[in-house]
Amino acid sequence: xxxxxxxxxxxxxxxxxxxxxxxxxxxxxxxxxxxxxxxxxxxxxxxxxxxxxxxxxxxxxxxxxxxxxxxxxxxxxxxxxxxxxxxxxxxxxxxxxxxxxxxxxxxxxxxxxxxxxxxxxxxxxxxxxxxxxxxxxxxxxxxxxxxxxxxxxxxxxxxxxxxxxxxxxxxxxxxxxxxxxxxxxxxxxxxxxxxxxxxxxxxxxxxxxxxxxxxxxxxxxxxxxxxxxxxxxxxxxxxxxxxxxxxxxxxxxxxxxxxxxxxxxxxxx
Amino acid sequence: xxxxxxxxxxxxxxxxxxxxxxxxxxxxxxxxxxxxxxxxxxxxxxxxxxxxxxxxxxxxxxxxxxxxxxxxxxxxxxxxxxxxxxxxxxxxxxxxxxxxxxxxxxxxxxxxxxxxxxxxxxxxxxxxxxxxxxxxxxxxxxxxxxxxxxxxxxxxxxxxxxxxxxxxxxxxxxxxxxxxxxxxxxxxxxxxxxxxxxxxxxxxxxxxxxxxxxxxxx
Numbered sequence: 001x002x003x004x005x006x007x008x009x010x011x012x013x014x015x016x017x018x019x020x021x022x023x024x025x026x027x028x029x030x031x032x033x034x035x036x037x038x039x040x041x042x043x044x045x046x047x048x049x050x051x052x053x054x055x056x057x058x059x060x061x062x063x064x065x066x067x068x069x070x071x072x073x074x075x076x077x078x079x080x081x082x083x084x085x086x087x088x089x090x091x092x093x094x095x096x097x098x099x100x101x102x103x104x105x106x107x108x109x110x111x112x113x114x115x116x117x118x119x120x121x122x123x124x125x126x127x128x129x130x131x132x133x134x135x136x137x138x139x140x141x142x143x144x145x146x147x148x149x150x151x152x153x154x155x156x157x158x159x160x161x162x163x164x165x166x167x168x169x170x171x172x173x174x175x176x177x178x179x180x181x182x183x184x185x186x187x188x189x190x191x192x193x194x195x196x197x198x199x200x201x202x203x204x205x206x207x208x209x210x211x212x213x214x215x216x217x218x219x220x221x222x223x224x225x226x227x228x229x230x231x232x233x234x235x236x237x238x239x240x241x242x243x244x245x246x247x248x249x250x251x252x253x254x255x256x257x258x259x260x261x262x263x264x265x266x267x268x269x
Numbered sequence: 270x271x272x273x274x275x276x277x278x279x280x281x282x283x284x285x286x287x288x289x290x291x292x293x294x295x296x297x298x299x300x301x302x303x304x305x306x307x308x309x310x311x312x313x314x315x316x317x318x319x320x321x322x323x324x325x326x327x328x329x330x331x332x333x334x335x336x337x338x339x340x341x342x343x344x345x346x347x348x349x350x351x352x353x354x355x356x357x358x359x360x361x362x363x364x365x366x367x368x369x370x371x372x373x374x375x376x377x378x379x380x381x382x383x384x385x386x387x388x389x390x391x392x393x394x395x396x397x398x399x400x401x402x403x404x405x406x407x408x409x410x411x412x413x414x415x416x417x418x419x420x421x422x423x424x425x426x427x428x429x430x431x432x433x434x435x436x437x438x439x440x441x442x443x444x445x446x447x448x449x450x451x452x453x454x455x456x457x458x459x460x461x462x463x464x465x466x467x468x469x470x471x472x473x474x475x476x477x478x479x480x481x482x483x484x485x486x487x
Contacts, residue, residue: 085330092324114296135357142350146343153339160332244335248324251342255320258346262309266353267302 013082015072022065029057066225073241074234084241091245095252098215102256105208106263112200113268120200124268129201130193131269137188138265141181142257145216148177149254152223156247159230162237171227174250178220185213208260215253222246306356312349319345 033054039047072078079087113124121127132138155170189206196206226243229235235243303310323338415429 081330085328088328088330092328095324114299135354139350139354146346146350149339149343149346153336153343156339157336160336238332244327244332247339248327251320251323251339254346255316255342258313258316258349262313262349262353266309266357267299 013080015078015080015083020065020068022061022068025061026058026065029054029061033058070229070234070242074229079239079241084239087241088245091241091248095249098252099256102208102211102259105204105211106259109204109208109264109268112204116200124201126199126201129198131201132188132192132265134261134265134269137184138261141184141188142261144177144181144184145254145257148174148181149251151177152247152250156243159235159240159243160237164230167230167235168227171223171230175220175224175227178216178223182213182216182220185209185216205264208264212253212256212260215256219246219250219253222249305360306352308352309349309356312345312352315345316342316349 032050036047036050036054040051112120116122116124116126125131151170152174153170155167155174158164158166158170194202194205196202196210222242223246226235226240226246229242319338319342323335323342326334326338415426
């Protein structure tokens with residue numbers, strides 16, 4: 001083999017990424033987003049304009065970045081088995097960090113609720129707070145989220161068995177259930193008798209359920225992108241890292257909901 | 270079994286004789302609920318175990334195992350939710366009673382506090398009335414003395430004369446400064462005897478004191 005021919009092959013399974021502007025764009029936009037969000041929360045004039053511009057910048061630079069990754073994976077064949085392993089590890093580390101993030105939220109909740117201070121009337125829920133009945137809308141939401149877990153498992157099952165229709169319908173139903181869940185959470189926020197500024201209870205409740213809701217929205221987008229990629233024949237029965245990551249994320253969000261439901265809605269009321 | 274009107278009696282509860290139940294802290298509450306519904310924490314643990322196994326299988330690239338673990342995850346979570354709903358139904362009556370009892374106690378406390386406030390306000394009112402009465406009596410006695418004879422009436426007349434002279438001073442506008450008033454007080458004090466010892470003395474000087482603010486303006 002001459003050197004010229006050898007230079008057309010790579011003798012390792014790894015993906016040496018080409019220069020890309022998106023990491024830098026994303027970093028700068030994130031810095032802008034954080035600072036303008038801090039300014040907005042302190043009522044600086046017109047800082048909300050900057051906040052929304054930064055948000056658009058973050059979303060668009062991330063979208064361009066992911067578009068590049070999708071073309072590397074689907075069209076350029078850069079995602080070998082070794083690279084897939086690395087990507088999976090990335091997804092898992094991300095989910096572990098998310099789990100620790102939620103651990104902090106639960107810590108805050110249990111810190112306030114297990115030994116309620118005298119300002120709360122030494123009781124949980126605090127004096128004057130009327131908690132949401134866990135067996136009304138929250139139970140329905142639990143069932144909806146659990147069903148979406150079942151449908152996403154069905155979609156995964158169909159995909160690894162090469163059944164295109166099942167994968168598509170399973171994903172579509174999952175995304176619909178996710179949207180219904182988000183809408184119901186919005187309804188519940190609207191009709192609840194307390195706000196985020198109603199002491200430790202309101203803060204912990206909206207901190208936990210709000211961030212969970214945010215994760216549901218992110219998971220919905222994650223699965224929607226995977227749905228489009230199934231539809232566009234990007235994903236195969238043995239190469240679907242994005243879909244599997246999305247499913248794992250979705251199951252994680254569902255497990256977090258179980259803990260939120262058990263501790264904040266059920267035992268905390 | 271029941272004797273006496275129902276509305277006066279607290280709702281019966283299976284925890285009536287258990288004071289610890291009412292005074293439990295947060296950790297005790299969690300422990301009690303863990304014991305009441307052991308299936309819920311077990312279901313949570315199973316769910317987490319299934320999820321953890323799913324991600325370990327995914328790392329190995331074992332799609333079939335991932336699929337199996339996802340199913341186990343959904344099943345474990347469904348089990349937990351069913352256990353929770355069943356537990357909620359099973360303990361519903363107890364928890365409802367407990368809530369009602371708590372509400373009744375809260376109401377009683379509020380009523381007691383209300384009554385305490387009423388008693389406090391009434392006591393303050395009575396105190397004020399007694400003080401007013403005492404002052405009125407004293408004033409009346411002083412007036413009677415002024416109208417009567419004897420050494421007491423002489424003192425009262427002397428006081429009245431002093432008051433007149435002071436009133437005259439203010440009318441002429443000669444006592445221009447506050448120092449004059451202070452001097453009057455000083456004179457009264459230095460006189461001793463009747464004047465120094467008389468409790469009425471400060472009241473007698475009031476007309477002069479009242480005219481005091483007008484003087485500097487002239």
